[in-house]
Amino acid sequence: xxxxxxxxxxxxxxxxxxxxxxxxxxxxxxxxxxxxxxxxxxxxxxxxxxxxxxxxxxxxxxxxxxxxxxxxxxxxxxxxxxxxxxxxxxxxxxxxxxxxxxxxxxxxxxxxxxxxxxxxxxxxxxxxxxxxxxxxxxxxxxxxxxxxxxxxxxxxxxxxxxxxxxxxxxxxxxxxxxxxxxxxxxxxxxxxxxxxxxxxx
Numbered sequence: 690x691x692x693x694x695x696x697x698x699x700x701x702x703x704x705x706x707x708x709x710x711x712x713x714x715x716x717x718x719x720x721x722x723x724x725x726x727x728x729x730x731x732x733x734x735x736x737x738x739x740x741x742x743x744x745x746x747x748x749x750x751x752x753x754x755x756x757x758x759x760x761x762x763x764x765x766x767x768x769x770x771x772x773x774x775x776x777x778x779x780x781x782x783x784x785x786x787x788x789x790x791x792x793x794x795x796x797x798x799x800x801x802x803x804x805x806x807x808x809x810x811x812x813x814x815x816x817x818x819x820x821x822x823x824x825x826x827x828x829x830x831x832x833x834x835x836x837x838x839x840x841x842x843x844x845x846x847x848x849x850x851x852x853x854x855x856x857x858x859x860x861x862x863x864x865x866x867x868x869x870x871x872x873x874x875x876x877x878x879x880x881x882x883x884x885x886x887x888x889x890x
């Protein structure tokens with residue numbers, strides 16, 4: 690009788706230990722809401738960066754988004770990182786966020802809608818540089834590759850890293866309105882040109 694009791698006791702203890710070990714090391718599954726900000730590939734960025742991103746990106750990608758890839762580069766005397774961001778549901782919508790790594794700040798953003806080639810350009814350093822333009826060039830729109838190209842100093846001789854670069858030939862109208870021929874640049878790449886309002890001399 691004692692042997693039978695001892696047998697059941699040992700069996701119970703072995704089963705309990707096995708169940709405990711299995712539970713201890715199980716990986717909890719992510720809820721769908723958590724998957725929105727799961728980082729893919731190499732994107733070594735702090736939680737503080739992600740919090741700063743959320744306010745703007747949640748508005749621009751209301752259906753959710755994820756990080757695809759990133760490139761660190763040096764330009765304009767700053768350590769920067771460009772991050773490619775993909776919409777979770779709108780397959781034609783992609784964004785590129787440029788950050789100042791030293792100051793932990795968002796600097797620029799460009800959204801690209803591949804269905805109509807429209808660009809949504811935002812400059813967080815000066816709202817006056819926000820523009821909507823159409824990408825009409827034959828080559829593909831690829832800011833990640835442009836950031837990689839910055840290792841070659843030949844790409845840094847262009848007139849502007851980001852934003853408008855305008856001609857000195859200003860047209861002044863009788864009503865006090867002035868405009869000039871301007872081109873918009875993204876990572877030293879000319880995106881598009883046209884007449885734009887400027888300050889009168």
